[in-house]
Amino acid sequence: MREEEIKNLIEEAMKYRLRAYSPYSHYKVGAALLTDTGKIYGGCNIENASYGVTNCAERTAFFKAVSEKEKDFTAIAIVGGPEEVAEHSLSDYAYPCGICRQVMMEFCRQDFQIIVARETKDYKIFTLSELLPMGFGGLS
Ligand code: THU
Numbered sequence: 001m002r003e004e005e006i007k008n009l010i011e012e013a014m015k016y017r018l019r020a021y022s023p024y025s026h027y028k029v030g031a032a033l034l035t036d037t038g039k040i041y042g043g044c045n046i047e048n049a050s051y052g053v054t055n056c057a058e059r060t061a062f063f064k065a066v067s068e069k070e071k072d073f074t075a076i077a078i079v080g081g082p083e084e085v086a087e088h089s090l091s092d093y094a095y096p097c098g099i100c101r102q103v104m105m106e107f108c109r110q111d112f113q114i115i116v117a118r119e120t121k122d123y124k125i126f127t128l129s130e131l132l133p134m135g136f137g138g139l140s
Contacts, residue, residue, distance in 0.1 A: 001075060001113065006125075009034055009077040010117045016042035016057065017079050023047065029057035029080035029094055033065055036072035043067040058100040062107060075113035076104070077123075090118045096131065103137040104128050 008021060009032045018029025022045055029045045043061030047054045054065075058078060065073070080094025094114035096104070110129040117123035128135075 005034075006077070006115060006123065007120045009040065009075060009115065010079065010120045010123060012042055013057075013077040013117065014039050014094050016044045016061075017081075018044075020044040020057070020083075021046045022083065024029065024049070024054075026083045027080065031057040031061040031072060031079075031084060032077045033058075033061040034077075035065065035070050036073045036074050039065075039066070039070070041070070043126050056100050058095055059103050061063045062100075062103050066107065071107070073108050073112060075115060077115040077117055079117050093118060095123060101128070101132040102135065102137075105132055105135040107139075109139060 012032035013030040013090055016032060018026045020028035024047045029133045031043045032045045040048040041061045041064045045057045046060060050122060058076060070119055078094050078096060081090040101111055108128050113133055114126045115123050
């Protein structure tokens with residue numbers, strides 16, 4: 001991916017992070033999912049008083065995209081941090097949880113790019129096969 005595309009995807013994820021509904025953890029996560037045709041679907045974490053019902057930002061983005069008939073994905077950018085931390089000053093990378101990695105496994109190729117970022121110029125990129133080696137199921 002070009003530097004400009006990565007920066008744009010991270011900025012979208014930052015924007016969606018501010019939409020998180022996280023009154024229980026006070027931790028906000030944003031994700032921006034890029035399709036092979038260049039569309040971006042954003043997502044945030046959405047919590048629930050029954051904690052286990054919570055949906056992560058990454059899955060929100062995937063479920064929005066898949067429900068719009070998208071099936072081919074290039075990359076996802078993920079940003080996360082405590083709610084008191086403002087945009088563009090995140091101190092840690094937010095790695096996707098195991099359930100979200102399994103959802104990626106269902107819909108993505110092994111070379112799908114997972115970008116974890118603290119800011120637009122501070123990020124790391126991993127492939128799905130790096131973050132979920134020998135995963136179950138998925139695209140053949
Ligand atoms: N969370 C995400 O949105 N994505 C992840 O990959 C890890 C965790 C959310 C779930 C919960 O709302 C909050 O972060 C704290 O766990």
